[in-house]
Amino acid sequence: MVTTMTDINLLQETSQFSDLIISSDIFYRYTKTKKKVQANAEAQEMLVHFQGLKEKYDEVQRFGKYHPDFxxxxxxxxxxKRKIDTHPLISDYKTAEKELENLLNEVSQILAHSVSQEIKVPTGNPFFDQAGCSGGCGSGGSCGCG
Structure with missing residues (x-):
């Protein structure tokens, strides 16, 4: 493999760009709230309990409404899930996580469109996705997105 100065410059710019994201207030808030959730015994207990409930739920879903405990x-x-979502620490964490996701989605859109406007970047967010297409409709363009 031949490495050129262009490759080296691109790697350096990529590293600087990732450093900008990591040093952002959004990333800082995300890591801070994540650590708080991880350090909080009550929140961790709730999440472990919810994981057990999810396993039961997955088992029940195999049989659907015909399962006796459905x-x-x-x-x-x-x-x-509602109880977890209203827990203050977990709620703050989810908000910070969503803000970071939005930042990364926006960055992905900017990078992709700087190469070509034809690149579709599925973000799961209708604001960023092409009108009428979630980025992976699987209809071969018959929905009008392709």
Whole structure:
């Protein structure tokens, strides 16, 4: 493999760019809230309990509404998910995580479109996705996105 000065410059610019993201307030807030959640015994206990509920839920989903515990397990998962989502630390973490995701989606869009406007970057966010297309419709363009 031959390395050129262009390759080296590109790698240096990539490293500087990633350093900018890592030194951003959004990334700092994300890591700070993540550490708080990891250090909080109550939040960790809730997340472990929820993981067990998710395993039960996955088992029930194999049989769907015909499973004898279908309604009990699905309602228990929904209620506990609501409880987790309203926990202050976990809520802050999810907000910070979403902000970081939005930043990375925006950066991906900018990078892709600097190469070509034809590059589709699925972000899962209709604001960034092409109108009428989530980036992976699988219809071969018949939906009008391709």
């Amino acid at each position: 309604h009990n397990v699905t309602s228990e998962v929904r209620e506990y």
